[in-house]
Amino acid sequence: MKTPIFRAGLAALGALALGVVAGCSSVSPVTKERVARSETTVQQAEQTVGRSEAGAIELQRAKDHLEQARAALNKKQAEPAERHAQLAQLDAELAVAKSQSASARRAANELLASIKTLREETARGVVASDQ
Amino acid sequence: MKQTYNLIVAAAVTSLLAACTSTPDRIEELETARAVVPQVESSPRAGVAATNVAEARKSLDRANRIADQKGKVGDIQFEAMVAARNAEIANEKILAAQAQEEIEKGTAERQAVLIEAREAESRRRAQQAQSATQQAQLAEQRASTLEKELSDLRAKKTDRGMVLTLGDVLFDTGMATLKPGAYNTIDRLATVLKEAPDRKVMIEGHTDSVGSDDYNRQLSERRAAAVQTALLERGVTSNQITATGKGETFPVASNDNAAGRQQNRRVEMVFTDDASQVASDVN
Numbered sequence: 001m002k003t004p005i006f007r008a009g010l011a012a013l014g015a016l017a018l019g020v021v022a023g024c025s026s027v028s029p030v031t032k033e034r035v036a037r038s039e040t041t042v043q044q045a046e047q048t049v050g051r052s053e054a055g056a057i058e059l060q061r062a063k064d065h066l067e068q069a070r071a072a073l074n075k076k077q078a079e080p081a082e083r084h085a086q087l088a089q090l091d092a093e094l095a096v097a098k099s100q101s102a103s104a105r106r107a108a109n110e111l112l113a114s115i116k117t118l119r120e121e122t123a124r125g126v127v128a129s130d131q
Numbered sequence: 132m133k134q135t136y137n138l139i140v141a142a143a144v145t146s147l148l149a150a151c152t153s154t155p156d157r158i159e160e161l162e163t164a165r166a167v168v169p170q171v172e173s174s175p176r177a178g179v180a181a182t183n184v185a186e187a188r189k190s191l192d193r194a195n196r197i198a199d200q201k202g203k204v205g206d207i208q209f210e211a212m213v214a215a216r217n218a219e220i221a222n223e224k225i226l227a228a229q230a231q232e233e234i235e236k237g238t239a240e241r242q243a244v245l246i247e248a249r250e251a252e253s254r255r256r257a258q259q260a261q262s263a264t265q266q267a268q269l270a271e272q273r274a275s276t277l278e279k280e281l282s283d284l285r286a287k288k289t290d291r292g293m294v295l296t297l298g299d300v301l302f303d304t305g306m307a308t309l310k311p312g313a314y315n316t317i318d319r320l321a322t323v324l325k326e327a328p329d330r331k332v333m334i335e336g337h338t339d340s341v342g343s344d345d346y347n348r349q350l351s352e353r354r355a356a357a358v359q360t361a362l363l364e365r366g367v368t369s370n371q372i373t374a375t376g377k378g379e380t381f382p383v384a385s386n387d388n389a390a391g392r393q394q395n396r397r398v399e400m401v402f403t404d405d406a407s408q409v410a411s412d413v414n
Contacts, residue, residue, distance in 0.1 A: 083209050090216035097223035104230035111237040115244060122248040 027078040031085075035069045038085040038092070042066050045092035054102030055095035062091035158204060160211035164191050167218040171225065179228040180221035187221060190214035273327040280323045281402060284316060293402040295320075296383075297358070301398065307353030309361055317358070320400070321365030324372075333401040334358050334374040337381055339392035344378055352376025358398055 042062045049055040069084035168187045171177060177184050194210035197203070278293070286295035301313035309317070324332060336351030355374040362372055384391035 087209075087212060087216070090213060090220070094216055094220045094223065097220045097227070101223045101227035101230065104227045104234070108230040108233040108237065111234055111241065115237060115241050118241065118244045118248065122244065122251060 027073060027076055027081060031078050031081050032073065034082055035066075035073055035085045038062075038066055038069060038088040041089050041092040045095045048096045049099045052099050052102065055097075055099035058091050058095035058098060062088045062095060065091060158198070158207050158211065160208045160215065161194055161198060164194060164211040164214035164218070167222070168214055171218045171221040174222075174225050176225045176228050177221070180224035183217045183221035183224065187214045187217035190217065270327075270329070273323075274330070277323045277327045277330060277402070280319055284319065286400075286402070291401050291403070295400040295402070297398040297400065298393070298396075302354055302357075302396075305350070307350060307357050309357050313361075317361045318365065321362050321367050324362065324367045325365075328368065328371065331371050331373075331403055332362075333403070334372060335381075335399045335401065336374075336376040337383075337395060337397050337399065338379050339395040340379045340382070340386040341392065348376050348378035350376070351378050354398055358400070 042059075045055070045059055045062060049059050065084045065088035069081050069088055072078075072081035072084060164187075168191045171180070171184055172188065190210045191214040194207050194214060197207045197210065281293045281295055284295050286293040288294075297313070297316065301310055301316075302308065303310065320332075324330065334355045336353070336355035338347040338351050340347075342350075352375070355376050359372050359374040363369060379386075379395070382391075382395045383397070384394035386392050386395060
């Protein structure tokens, strides 16, 4: 005779078994995919940032997170792998954004300086040349 | 915008320091996210980073919810970090957009300044050309004034230039002092020479054959010098005038009679058309 208690116990056992299996199984392809995508983003950021100062710290942080994501992947720890991959991704994006905003700022400042020079030259009557 | 940036930096530094001693009551990552996310949300340029701003808000809300439910600190930290990173990315995109706006405005401004500069330059050139024309006209006018004056004074056109002969009535016999009667002529000459500073005059003293060659040469030199001095005193510049004494060697009439000798006692003023002619005469 199967009592409800027995059935509940069976269900609990089943759930436990499922949990154990999940814990031991390799991380899902989605996580692997996530880490791989971050790797690509970090590589691209490396090219964009290059040797420029702006974004260098963030890029290094991205590399560190990527390293930790790979290590977690090796230890079959899905959640840390996911999280480090995501942080690596965000830091790489931040590095690119910093480097781009710094170069835009530099260009803007150079332009403003050139306008100032041009105005001064015009005021002094120096022949203006289009450069 | 600067304020936002400072806040982010300050918050990042605090979170770094706090990482070693984080306590469950106060999670620095969450505090950071709570500070920076509203900052980028309130930026008038938030639209340029809409996705990052939205992601930041979503993660911050999640972090707050987990914190309210006394969830795992690690989960709160992760969501807060995602929120803060997105806010920082948004901030950089906003700064870049701001710089880009300045570049666009500046490019237009630079173009306007360049056009302005070129217009000013062409105005300046036109002015220069005009004043050059005026100068030329003035010089021509002065030159024609000189020609007219000289012809009034009965100068003769010769192959050496205009030659004006001042008779011996300007000097007492044997003297090299100008008589007052000479002043009118000298004044007029000084006036035209001052108005035509590019014109040069060579003053030559001549005598008749009475007296020794040496005496006559010296007398002619002194007479030429007297005319030169008179002109200089009236303000003619010295580089316009040269003076020489030719003595009795260039008579214009016979020395056998008084009338001829009187014609020979003279000072000639040679006006050249240009500087080079006088220079070649002198050398």
